[in-house]
Amino acid sequence: MNLILQHSSLADLYEKVEAGTRITEADALRLLESKDLAALGALANLARRRRVGDRASYIVNRYLNYSNYCILSCQFCAFARKKRDTNGFELTVEEMVEKAREALRLGITELHIVGGLHPSLPFEYYTGLLRALKALDPRLQLKCFTAIEILHLAWLAGLTLPEVLQELKAAGLDALTGGGAEIFNHAVRQAIARGKESAVEYLDVHRTWHQMGGRSTCTMLYGHVESWLTGWTTCANCARSRTRRTAL
Ligand code: SF4
Structure with a gap:
């Protein structure tokens, strides 16, 4: 777990995200109401990497x-x-x-x-x-x-x-x-x-x-x-x- 998450109130969600376990409604509300953008970004990045690694694409x-x-x-x-x-x-x-x-x-x-x-x-x-x-x-x-x-x-x-x-x-x-x-x-x-x-x-x-x-x-x-x-x-x-x- 990175330092940003270690010191965040969202740290307990790290394991769920890493394991790919679906979060609960209560978890979703916590994420939505959180002002900790750095931790949210770290969790989102973790979820993204789990799914697609470093692959990114775009269209025009x-x-x-x-x-x-x-x-x-x-x-x-x-x-x-x-x-x-x-x-x-x-x-x-x-x-x-x-x-x-x-x-x-x-x-x-x-x-x-x-x-x-x-x-x-x-x-x-x-x-x-x-x-x-x-x-x-x-x-x-x-x-x-x-x-x-x-x-x-x-x-x-x-x-x-x-x-x-x-x-x-x-x-x-x-x-x-x-x-x-x-x-x-x-x-x-x-x-x-x-x-x-x-x-x-x-x-x-x-x-x-x-x-x-x-x-x-x-x-x-x-x-x-x-x-x-x-x-x-x-x-x-x-x-x-x-x-x-x-x-x-
Ligand atoms: S275009 Fe028509 S259907 Fe679409 S959001 Fe506007 S009023 Fe509603």
Whole structure:
């Protein structure tokens, strides 16, 4: 154990982390509430080394929004616009392809594409967009859409969740983005994103995608109205219990 940890109140967690034992909720709360950044960093570094040693990697990607129009009005959202707003936008497939072409010239290997829940773009816009981008370079990784966008597209196309994911995959979708996970707690979601998908629905989208062999990320939005106890630890438990379907 290094000196930083030896003198830290988190020293007892060292053995658990070194052995790869899963920490408890109480441990997680202690870590979250700790102000001992040096010890937290040392523990995180230990956990990282255990998993991947000195291997590190990165990608160069471009983040693109096809539109900021959205039929929802999540309380925390500063991105969405209504059609009546003067600063809303939507890009054609050709405009998106041009942006991707520029980014490819700069050496990107991935596009990260999300938008709002557009009120009128047809489903064919999304599949056409994926096909056109893939045609630019088949090696280009297309990481697109949040879980709520996928649910919106399923509704738009009149397809089930597996069917819409299959259609998007066939058009070129490689991975889902993690947006929308926020905090997996009903009260918190009601406060920040009423009307958006529930935690169960979010996890269903990602679980279905993973069962099809897909990959995705998961984006936690924290530091707002959630408390560590009701929010983050529920979140962590929910994410690691992939089959959990209780009220969240
Ligand atoms: S669904 Fe997404 S874009 Fe629409 S209001 Fe909510 S956070 Fe904003």
